[in-house]
Amino acid sequence: MKYEFPQNIRSSFEGYNVFIDFYNKTDDIFFDEIILDLKNTTWIEANLSAILGAILNKIENELNDVKIINPSDKIEKLLERNHFLSNFGGYKIPDIYETTIKYRKFKTTEEKLFKEYLDRELLSKEAMPEMSTLLRKKINESIFEIFNNAIIHGNCKNIFSCGQYYRTKKRLDFTIVDLGRTIKSNVKDYVNQDISGKDAIKWAIAEGNTTKLGEIPGGLGLSLIREFLGKNNGKIQIVSEDGYWEQKGCNEREECFSQIFPGTIVNLEFNIDDKSYYYLLSEINEDEIF
Numbered sequence: 001m002k003y004e005f006p007q008n009i010r011s012s013f014e015g016y017n018v019f020i021d022f023y024n025k026t027d028d029i030f031f032d033e034i035i036l037d038l039k040n041t042t043w044i045e046a047n048l049s050a051i052l053g054a055i056l057n058k059i060e061n062e063l064n065d066v067k068i069i070n071p072s073d074k075i076e077k078l079l080e081r082n083h084f085l086s087n088f089g090g091y092k093i094p095d096i097y098e099t100t101i102k103y104r105k106f107k108t109t110e111e112k113l114f115k116e117y118l119d120r121e122l123l124s125k126e127a128m129p130e131m132s133t134l135l136r137k138k139i140n141e142s143i144f145e146i147f148n149n150a151i152i153h154g155n156c157k158n159i160f161s162c163g164q165y166y167r168t169k170k171r172l173d174f175t176i177v178d179l180g181r182t183i184k185s186n187v188k189d190y191v192n193q194d195i196s197g198k199d200a201i202k203w204a205i206a207e208g209n210t211t212k213l214g215e216i217p218g219g220l221g222l223s224l225i226r227e228f229l230g231k232n233n234g235k236i237q238i239v240s241e242d243g244y245w246e247q248k249g250c251n252e253r254e255e256c257f258s259q260i261f262p263g264t265i266v267n268l269e270f271n272i273d274d275k276s277y278y279y280l281l282s283e284i285n286e287d288e289i290f
Contacts, residue, residue, distance in 0.1 A: 034064050049103045106147075128272065143225065156181075232278075
């Protein structure tokens, strides 16, 4: 089977829909060859490698051969710099521009490696907004909560991540993906009623709501990263099953896809044109960002 990607693929509702369509077109194929043709593609945002990697990993696990053909020189070099192509028959080249957050596939037992990766690849980037050491630690914990939620709620085997620093666009995107149980499935079972994908995401991100059992609450880390990105005029996007939810600054948007994504995508977009210095009010008084 051959699948042709469109001209431009960005971190947007339309861009995520491309990957959802690709997943659904290849979902029932076994013992075959899947050819991803990039002949028409002039641009793909590199952080989206996390989504493509998750899908291609699933395709290979179903005993299919994967080929990526006809990438432009620009896209090929981009996907070699972030070490994506080396996982699918290509090469690695040095990131001389220091703009990539390397593509990685983590086992669910590799929590420590993921935290170290966050510090090394994301939070230590010179382009990141300035913040106190304590806030940087809290943001690491907040992003790790997404990783941890995929393990606890998603019941998945692997978690995929990748990011990119876009100098001219003044943004840094970091994407985390799992192909585990969806937010909609978890929330639907917990509240014991039918619910749309977008409403399930809204329920899950509301502070205090969690489907986690026991004394330790879940979702608290996400509230901190949401608050930070709101003040930073950044963005957070969540895709799960047929639901799409986005927060840009303090404004929210929600949509429904016509097909489903059988897992969860979280994209964090930091505004690196932000000259503010951030710290926790807990460093003075209480747990809020200032």
